[in-house]
Amino acid sequence: MQLILQEKGIVPISDNPQRLSDVAPEIFKSLPSKKSVKKAVKNGLVYVNGKKGHTADYMSGGELLELYQDCSVKNKPVIDIPIDVIYEDEFLAVVSKPAGLVVSGNKKRTLENALPANLKKSKQEGALDYPEPIHRLDYPTSGALLVGKTRKAVIELNKIFENREITKKYMAVAVGEMNTAGIVEKDVDQKYAKSAFKVLHTVVSDKFKKLNLVELTLFTGRRHQLRQHMASLGNPILGDELYGIEGLILKGKGLYLHSFLLEFYHPFLDKPMKLTVQIPNKFMRIFPDSLEK
Structure with missing residues (x-):
């Protein structure tokens, strides 16, 4: 790795030793959370008194913390x-x-x-x-x-x-009878996860009984979160071979889950951004009257 020093700081003296993962966000502006610290430590980018740090290391105060960037092209x-x-x-x-x-x-x-x-x-x-x-x-x-x-x-x-200062919205096709809207708060991989759903349109299907065009909002970003949350409602996403209901899986058309909107504040141009991506044609074939081409 080609490492370049990005930030450094001295840990304040404390009567109560704290883990590196708790102290580092207060020292490094570019690592605002424990999650980001753990990722940097895992990648070998955090040093304590000149040696690679570990998240479980305890800091009593006076330690020199250094954060590096890997600038090598691998x-x-x-x-x-x-x-x-x-x-x-x-x-x-x-x-x-x-x-x-x-x-x-x-x-x-x-x-x-x-x-x-x-x-x-x-x-x-x-x-x-x-x-x-x-x-x-x-x-x-x-x-x-x-x-x-x-x-x-x-x-x-x-x-x-x-800091969850971004809005992420998805479009999905969910299978079965379902409520028109709701919030799902259900842990994913033993971590808190929150999503919201809103049914925009429903069509009758011979095979699936009902197919729902659903707008999903992602508040936390766990792996497979939306897929697991919809399956937990009994309304798996169409084409989901991992979390779908046996006998009600559409094969060969892929997963009907599409990230269509990102909304955030541009940190450099100092303006709000609202960016959308066109819904795929396969959605339009199921809901031709509900989606604009």
Whole structure:
């Protein structure tokens, strides 16, 4: 790794020793939460008195904490997959992730590896050769994805997510009879998770009895959260082979879950942003009178 010092600070003296994960957010402006600290520590970017830190390390005061950035380009491939760019400036972009493409990972064919070929490199200081996705969408999920184009932008946009200062809305097709609207608060992977749903339209189906066009709002960002929450209501998302009801799974058409709206305040241009991505045609074929082309 090619590490560059980003921030440093001295832990205040305290009679009650605290874990590194509790102290670091008070020292580092770019790590506003325990979650972000744990991620940085896991990646070997936090040092305590010159040695790599661990989240369980106890700080009594007087320790020198240093936060580094990994600026090395790890010989990542650039792949030529056309990605629709919904919005782009020197700091960030919103792209439309196709269904059936992973956002990042060890595979060559990822959205992250396709970004350099689809976005213009920023002219700002700290421009990234590989723009960085700020959040994730599941492999079968399509739609709006926020991307940081500079190191500072990645830090600020991560803060927006950590502080839940962004609105994320999805469109889904849910199976079965269901209430018109509601809130779901149900833990996912033993962590608090909250979603909201609102039925926009319902059609009768011979196979599924009823199919519902549902607007979903994501308040927390747990893995598979919306899919698990809808399944917990007895209304799984159409095409969900993991959480669907046996015998009521539509195969070959993919998952009917699409991120259609991101709304947040631009941390650099000082203006509100409301960005939408067109609903896929497969939704329109089920609800031709409810969705505009």
